[in-house]
Amino acid sequence: MSQARINVPLTRRGFLTVAGATTAGVALASCSSGGSGGQRPDLSESVELELPTYVAPPEIPGGLVSEVEGMPAIYTQPIAEYTDSVDSPPLSGGEVSTFQVLWGAPPQDVPANEYWVSLNERLGGEFKPTLVAFDTYNEKMATTIASGEIPDLSFVQDTNAVAAQAINDGVFADLSEVLAGDGILQWPNLANVATNAWSASAKNGHLFGVPNEDPYLTNFPAIRYDLMAAAGYDAIPGDADGYLQMMSDIAALGSVNGKQHWGIAAFDGKAQSYVEWMFRAGTTWQVDDAGKVVNIIETDAYADVLTFHNSLWNAGVYHPDALALATQGNQAAELFTNGQVALTVDSFNGFFGAGIFRDTVDITPGAAPGLFVPPAFDGGDLLIQRNDGYWGMVAISAKAAQDPERLTELLNVINYWRAPDGSTEALFIHTGVEGYNYEFGPDNEIVSLDDETANADRAALQWLGAFKSPSFNIPANALEFVDNFRECVEVLTAATVPSPVVGIYNEAAVENGARMSEVDTDYRGGIASGRMDLSAIEEYREAWRAAGGDAVRDAYQAALDEA
C-alpha cells in the first residue's frame, strides 16, 4: 500500500482553444480569473505517488490503546501534562485566509472573541476565515472560485461536485512533491496522518490537500437496555429473526414512562447500514468472483436487507414519520434523548460530544442507553464497510503556493491544527481558552464553563477541516458509558473490510452522486415502508443504473482492470 497507482483520466474537458468567447460573454468572462492563477493540472496520466512518511502520534499515558487495528485510543482520565508540539508560531506576521464550514452560530468579532484573539497570537498572524454554511457550500465555493481570489486554505469536500471540479481545474496546489517521503517530516504533525488517508485522498497520484482523517468506523448503533428488559430481553438475540422479534416486542410496549414511544425514529442512511452489516451485504462497491464490479444494491443480500426493513416497518418498529425524520436529523436525535425511541445510530461525537447518552439518562430516569453489536442474520459474523479513511481535506491555493516560503507557512498552519492529543495546541483547538471556554479542576481535568457564546466563538473558528488523528476523549460526566462503548466499538471495528475501490478517483461518481442518492432514498424508503413492493427492486436497480450507476461502475472497472 505504500505506492498507489491509479489510472483514470481525470479531465473530461481538454484544453480549450476557444478564441474570443462571445460578444455577450466578454464582460463577464473578463471578470473571472481563470488564467491568471496558473494552468489546469495535467491529471490525465496517473503518476507514481511517493507517499509521505508515517510517524505515529505520541502516546499519552493513561490512554486505552486497543489491539484492534483501526480502533482509536480512548482517553478517560485528565491529561496530566500538556506539551508543545510546535516550537514557533506557524506564521511570521501577515495573515492567513481560509474557506471553512460553519456548523453553528457565527462567532463574535475580535476583541470580544477571546478565542480569536488567542488564535491570532498563537498563529503569529491574523486569522481571516470565510465561514460557510454547509447548505450553501456549493454556491459559496463556486462564487469564491469564480472571483479568482482563492483563500490560502480551503476545506475541500472532494466527494462534492463543485469542489472536485475545482481540484480538476487547478485551483489548488499539488502538494505531492513537497510532502513526498521524508519531506513531510518538516511538519511533524502532518506525518501523523495515516498512510491510507493519504492514498485514499490522492487523485491519480497527486495530493491536493491534507486529508481529514476518519476512523475505520464512525457510526454505531445504540439501544435502550432498560426497554429491552421491559420487553423481557436481557441480551441481544443471536439472529435476525430473534432481533426482529425483540424490536417488535419493544415497539409493542407503546407508552413508556408516560411518553409515546417507538423502536427507531428515522429511516436514514445510518439506520440502514447496520442492517446491511447483519446480512453481510458487503461494501457499497464490490468485486464479484468473476472480477466484475457490482454495487451493493445489485446483490441478493440487498433484497434481504430491504425485506428485513419492511418487516421491521410492518411490526411498527419505525416511527410512522421515519422517512421524513431522515431529513430532520436533529429531531430524530432529540426523540432518542427525550426517551421516546429505543434505538438510534450515531457517532462518538453524537453520543459523547453532543451528550446523547448523558442527556437520555438525565431526562428519563431509569434509562440505560448503550451501544450494542447487532447479530448477523444467521448468527455468523458481521461484515461492515470500512470508512474511506478521510472526510474532505484542507487544500492550499495554487496561487499562494507559488511562493515556496509562503507554502511552508501555510503547511505550518495546518501542522498547528493537526497537533496531537496531549499537546497544548490540541487543547487550544479543541477545548478553547482557559478562563474563557474552560478551567482546570483539582485533578487537572477540564471543566467547561458552559458559556454558550464562548463555545460558539470556538466552534465557529475551529473547524478548519483537518484535525488530530482520531481518538475518543470521554468527558468526565460520561465515564459510566466507556466500558460498553469500548467493547462494542472493538468488535464492530474488527469486522470492517475496506472497499475495493477506495482511492480510485471517479469523476462520474462525483457528478452523479446526488442523482444516484436521490434514487436510493426513493426506493429504499419506498420498499421499506411498503409504499412499493419488493418486486420494485428491479426497477430500482434500473433507475439507479440510468442515474449514473453504470457510468460509475465502468470507471471503477476500467481502473481496477488497469491495476
Place this chain on the structure above:
Amino acid sequence: MSISARTTSATDPPGGATGAAGPGRAGGRGTDGSPEAPSKRTGGPSGRTRGRDARGRASVWTRMKRERATYLFIVPGLLFFLLFAYLPLAGNVVAFQDYSPYWGIGGSEWVGLQNFAAMFNDPQFLRALTNTLVISFLQIVFAFPAPILLALLLNSLISERIKRVVQSIVYLPHFISWVIVIAIWQQVLGGAGPVAELFATIGIDGVNIMSDPETFKALVVSQVVWKDIGWGTIIFFAAITAIPNELYEAAAVDGAGSMRRTWHVTLPGLVPVITLLLILTIGNVLTVGFEQLLLQQPAVGSAAAEVLDTFVYYRGIAGGDWGLSTAAGLFKGVIGTILVIAANKFAKRLGTEGLF
C-alpha cells in the same frame, strides 16, 4: 434553496392594481389635503385617450422632446435593470458550455445544445414536468382564489377591530420557514400526531397524511394555502379600499343585499388585480415551491414529489453542473414568456387591461 431568487412564484405576494377597467371612476380628491381636482363625469372618453387623439400624430421626435421630463423618471430604473438584470443575464450563455467557474466563460468548453439534450433525454424529466404542471394547475385552481375569498370574507366583517386583528393573525404563517412549517405539520398530521390518533380511535389505523403519495399534491396545495392565504389577502385589501363607496351606496339603494354587493361591486373592482396576478402566476407554472417539495420528497417518494426545480437541483446544483441548471432556467423562461404573452392576449380579448 435559492433557485427562484429573482422570479415570482405562485406563492409570492400577489400584487394588484385597480386598473382603468375597474368600475367607472369619478374624479377624486385626496383626503389628506392634496390639491383640489376639477370634477369630471366619467363615462366619456378618458383623458388618456383624448390626449392621444389630440397629439397622437406628432412625430416621435417631437413627442420625445415633449415628454423629456418623463424620461427622467424612466432612466434611473432602466439603468438599474440594464446593469443588474441584463448584464448578468449575458452569463446565461453558459447554458451552451461545460462551464468551469475558475476558468470563466472564456475558458470553458462550448458544448452546443448538449445541456438541453441531457435535460430532455433524462428518463425522469417527463415525470418532473408532469408533476410540476399538475401541482401548478391545482394551485391556480385552489390556492390562487383562496386569498380573494378570504379578503371578501374579512371585508364583510362588521367590527373594524376584529377585522384588523384577524388580518394580522392570518398573515403570520407566511413568516415561518418551510423547514419549520413541515416539521409542525408533521407533528399534527403525521403518523404519530393527534389526527392519526383520532382516526385510530374510530378504528382506522395507520393514517399518515404526510406520507401518502396519492394525496400528496393536495397536501402541497393545502400547505401553500395555509402558509400564504393571509399574506395574499394584503394586496386585495388595498384594492378594495380603492373601490369608491358611491358604488356600494348605489347598489344598496337599488336594494342589493350584502352578497350581491360583494358579487356586483367588490369582485368587479378586484378584476384588474386578479387579472394581473393570474397572468404572472401563469408565467410561473414551471416553478413550484422548491424547498417545500425537496424537504418532503423522501417521505412520499419522487414519483409524487419530483418537480422541475428538484430535478434540476439534483443534477445541476448538487452535481456542480452549471450549464445544465442554466439551460433549465432558460427553458423555464421561454415557456413562461410564451404563456405570459398568450395569457395577456386572452385577458385583453376579455376586455381587461392585461399586463402590458
Place this chain on the structure above:
Amino acid sequence: MAALLPTAAPTGETADRRPRHPGRPVWMGVPSKPVQAAKALTIAFIVLVMLYPFVYVIAMSFASREAAASGGLFPTSFSLDAYRSILGGDVVTRAMLVSIGITAVGTTLSMIFTTTLAYGLMRTRDVPGAKFVLVLVLCTMLFGAGIIPNYLLVRSLGMLDTYWSLIIPGLISAFNMVVVRNFFMGLPSELLESARLDGASDLRIFTQIVLPLSKAVLAVIALFYAVGYWNAFFNAMIYLNDTTKWPIQVVLNQYVVQGSALTSIQAPDQPPPPGQTLQMAVIVVATIPILLLYPFAQRYFTKGVLTGAIKG
C-alpha cells in the same frame, strides 16, 4: 372619517344601527344572525389554525430542557435559558441591528426608485419607448441570471462585503413595479391631465397628486419590500464574508437549517446542532420585529383613500 359617510342614509334600518358601528358605512347593513354565526365560526377556525404554529414556536422557545422533551404537543414550563443563551454574546443583537438598517434604508430606496419608474412607465401610449422599457422590465421576471454572474457583477462594482450588496442588486422588483404602475393607472386620468394642462411639472404631479392618492398601494409595496429585505438570506450568504455584517436571517439559518433538513451529512468533529428550544428562540427573535410592521401598513389600507370622491 366624514368622507366615508354617504350624504344620505339609504334606509332607515341601517341608519338606526349607525351608532353601534361607528365608521361603518350605513349602507352595509347587518347580516342575519345565522350568517354572522357561520362567519364567526369560519374565522375562529382559520385563526386557530393559523395561530397554532406561532404559539407552538413561542411555547417551545420558553420551554425548559425537560419540558421540551416531554413529547406533548405543547410544553408547559417557563424558562428564559434559550433567550439568555442566544442574546449572551453580541452576535444576535448585532445581526438584528444590521437587518433593521438594511430594511430601513433598502425599503426607502426601493420605494423611491420603484415609484418613479412606475410613474415614468404609466403613459406607454404617449411616451415613445416606454412600452419597450416596460416589456424589458417584465422579462426580468421570467429570466434570471445565475448566482455566478450576479456575484461577479457585485464584485466588479466593489460591493462585496458591503451592506450595499444586500440592497442595490434587488433595488427594484419588477413585480412590485408592475403592481404600483397598475394602481397609478387606476387613478382618475382627468385629474392628472388637467394638472398637466395647468402647467404642473411631472415632479409636482408625481409628488403632490399621484403619491398622496396611492397610499394604500404604497403601504403594501413598502411592506413587501421590507419583508423581502428582512427575510433575504441568500445574497448575504454569498456576498458577505465578514460575519459581523451578517443580517439576522443568516444567523437564523445557522441555527435552524444547519441542524436539520438538507444537510444530513455527518462530518467528523462536527459540533452538535443547537437544541430545539434554542432554535425556536432565534425564530421568535428574528420574526417579531418584521411582524410589527403590518399594523402600520394596515392603517393605510383599511381606510379608503379614494372614497368620498366628488360626484359629478
